Amino acid sequence: MSSQYSPLIDELIEALRCLPGVGPKSAQRMSFQLLERNRSGGARLAKALEAAIDKVGHCRSCRTLTELDECLVCANPKRDRRTICVVESPADVLAFEQSGDYRGVYFVLMGHLSPIDGIGPAEIGIDLLVERVKALAVEELILATNPTVEGEATAYYISEQMRQLGVAVSRIAHGVPLGGELEYVDAGTLAHALKGRQRFE
């Protein structure tokens, strides 16, 4: 997939492939589109990448990605600090924020327990979570890790730690999405929804 006529364009096509979901054909289409029709957009993207890569680190309270010392959720005095929602990634925080319903704060594991990859409690910040639960006198910890084997194991591990601190622990509900048609729901979700069925009354 070498163009044989421009090392700089070849390098741009190669570099675009670091983006998830971008194969050789779309990287090529993106490169030409930027160079032919949207150089100002491309320049803006280069600047945004540089700034974010250079300055974005982790919130000292919840570990999410932010360029601030403490993220805007943690720093917001209107958020309820007695409820912490534990998620695996910053994208999950965004999803909850966009749902618009949650008024507590978050704790972002930046992953999940995975002993085989050397990711233990220290790597997902459990010490900081315990410290924070104590400092904020947290009343409820909501576990919103992914409904995968690793996510469930991580949720279980954290719930055990929290029980020792006397904190109420809950797990978000998993099942068939609202408005989802059964025939399009994957088998794992359906099995989970069946297992988690509740008496209808």
Place this chain on the structure above:
Amino acid sequence: MSSQYSPLIDELIEALRCLPGVGPKSAQRMSFQLLERNRSGGARLAKALEAAIDKVGHCRSCRTLTELDECLVCANPKRDRRTICVVESPADVLAFEQSGDYRGVYFVLMGHLSPIDGIGPAEIGIDLLVERVKALAVEELILATNPTVEGEATAYYISEQMRQLGVAVSRIAHGVPLGGELEYVDAGTLAHALKGRQRFE
């Protein structure tokens, strides 16, 4: 689709949307993926964008995108200068080069005639094409503009210019792709293939 917790990440998500085919959700996924797992890839992309945007211009002979004064195809002494293939975009050059079969040179219109958008012969470089055809004593001009209304009109216009110069003009074949199953071919292509049928003997 504002994260409410990081202006720099918000800006990165917005900036990624200048890429064709990237909606808000994938821009978000790309941002987090780069910041969480591939900062070196992101930094490489920023540099590649800056360099390409800053340095890539047009080949003085064929108008394709290149950072060189003359592109590597035009500068290659082994290419046959008596055959010019006329295409709409640099991506088309890449497609022909990847097919590996073409040994002539190119001329890149960087678009097609579109009077309604103010794009006439001057904007697609017809003067330069005529000048080049004369200078290189071109024997065959292959029209490979897209099989769209505008592409066909552009091909027709160029063929008229070339006839006045006594240059042989051909048009690449359009039809059902090799190995393509008829039922998956779009109606326009099928109609074109039918109209362009040749006696079977």
